[in-house]
Amino acid sequence: MTDFVFEVFVPNGTPTHTYVKRAEEKNEEKLAAALDMPKMVISISGPSKTGKTALVDTLLTADRIIPITGQSLSSSNDLWQSVLRWIGGPEEVEKIKERILKAGAAGKVSAEAGVIIAKGKTEGEINGGIELSAATSQKFGIEFFESVVKELNESDFVVFLDDFHYIEEEVQIEIAKSVKAITERGVRVCVASVPYKSDDMVRANDELTGRTYSILFDYWTVDELKFIASSGFSALGVDIAPAIIDKIATEALGSPQLMQSLCLNLCLEKGIRNKQVLEERTEVSEAEYRAALERTTLQTDYSRTVEKLHTGAKERGTQRKEFTLKDESIGDVYRAILLALIENPPRLSFDYDEIMGRINKVCIDKTPVGSSVQLALKQMDGIAKDIKRDAPVLEWDDDKLEVTNPYFMFYLRSSQKIDHIHKKKSGMV
Structure with missing residues (x-):
């Protein structure tokens, strides 16, 4: 029997306990x-x-x-x-011309008989009281x-x-x-x-x-996402501090699917799989919270994309300038941009001035010049499109950067991949 938590928080399906009707969107x-x-x-x-x-x-x-x-x-x-x-x-795909009513009044044709058969059924199998048989059939050809x-x-x-x-x-x-x-x-x-x-x-x-x-559709508000958590935890008989729910909803970056995943993995991290007897608040430590985030990154993998964006475009005969960064690493403009994107608060859309402001925060001493940042962003746009032309994870257009997939930004922020790249480059792993 499936644990109840998987019925409450449903990242890859249609939820019932945690479906939120967005009043303003209608x-x-x-x-x-x-x-x-x-x-x-x-x-x-x-x-x-x-x-x-x-x-x-x-x-x-x-x-x-x-x-x-x-x-x-x-x-x-x-x-x-x-x-x-x-x-x-x-x-x-054969054309079925004869349909026989199996249940109900004999000899009457059901109004439902206009549909060949339900998904997953085979010819002649009973579905909803209707048995479909092929007394005469012909190949459709171009008649689909x-x-x-x-x-x-x-x-x-x-x-x-x-x-x-x-x-x-x-x-x-x-x-x-x-x-x-x-x-x-x-x-x-x-x-x-x-x-x-x-x-x-x-x-x-x-x-x-x-x-x-x-x-x-638009991205969900933090309040809408919080309702997913509150209704789900209530169904499980769990009391989670509002401050933790606020943090999760902010980290979900407007995605109800990601919010479902985060709540599910927080429950799994705490060992909550079925309905609890609500007696006292379930405390969540910072370590447990971070572990739930990292557990959620396992449901998606953007490691190759992050590596390619971190490496940047190939350049001949030119040594890129490197900068001392606040995570105690040394990196070029591409690493500075990625570190700037994961600064708080979590965002999916950045104008040029905001990106430069964040870069100034992550650089300890010198910072990349604006022309270098703009060129790198343009090249990152090209790299993202080379990886997946129809659905790039980010797009740079004149003076605005859009991260088009919340899961990518979440992975960037919570997977420790950027830190791992630095350690690997430094020979620490």
Whole structure:
């Protein structure tokens, strides 16, 4: 039997005990309204790890969502074939023409029989009282689009296309056209992307202007994140000091998923796995708090990315200037920038002046000149894009640095990786 703590704090799924309805955002109400609008493409955009998928999973029952990820698509044909495969077509996707009602009034066709079969079921298996058999079948070939229309039009099912921004630009254009066409035929489609790519669907097909209902997410506030902790600890019968909850919520950097992970790992660090008898406050020492943070970094690994950003761009014939830094290390402009980013308070967005101010704090004596910092930031932007073109962990644009993934910044702050690089370079490990 699964320990209760894993049901309370759910980093990689849809929570129940700790689901927070964001009153100011009203995204639940917006999504519900959008689903009622005919022939409308729903666009959900927001930063990574801010609850876009959890919103859809919470508002719609799991058996209504047909999840497809953009990373797997190289054509619109791939999209609709994936939809058919999810709702039950075999690998070669055969068209089932005869559906038999197994339970209920004999000889009557169920309204649910328009859907081939639920995910995970096989042909002929009973699901919800309906047995599906193939008296006659034919290969779909290029008919995936029309077959999806036949199976899903005017139904309650929703095709949830996540990570649209990962799709190649030419393929986006093709898919955007087919999404527009299929919504006009009564199939519900919801597309999710990151903020700076939120208009990719409309740009791929300008005929979607006025036919797209946009729901925008933002990073969570500290108070919203604290509610995850307070509701979860309450469900477990645990009393954690408000000061500790404040620290965790600040460290979560606006991500509810990261907040779930931090709370879960704090419980595991304290040996809390099931509901407690609430008698007294559960004390958390600084060592236990730091151990919970480090335990959370084990759920993601950005060690290669940090190493490449720390090394910086290769330069020929030029010796980089080095600086004495407050962590008692000596490093170049790249190390100074990384140390500046992990200074308190935790942030994901920095303008140029703030970066320079933080660099001044981490340098003991001399500091890098502004032109050197700007060049290094530009090169770090390129390094991040070389590692992952579609989803770089940071971006530098003129005079603003954006860390696009809260987990990367958390790893940078809490994994001890930067300290390890220094010790390795100095021969201390």
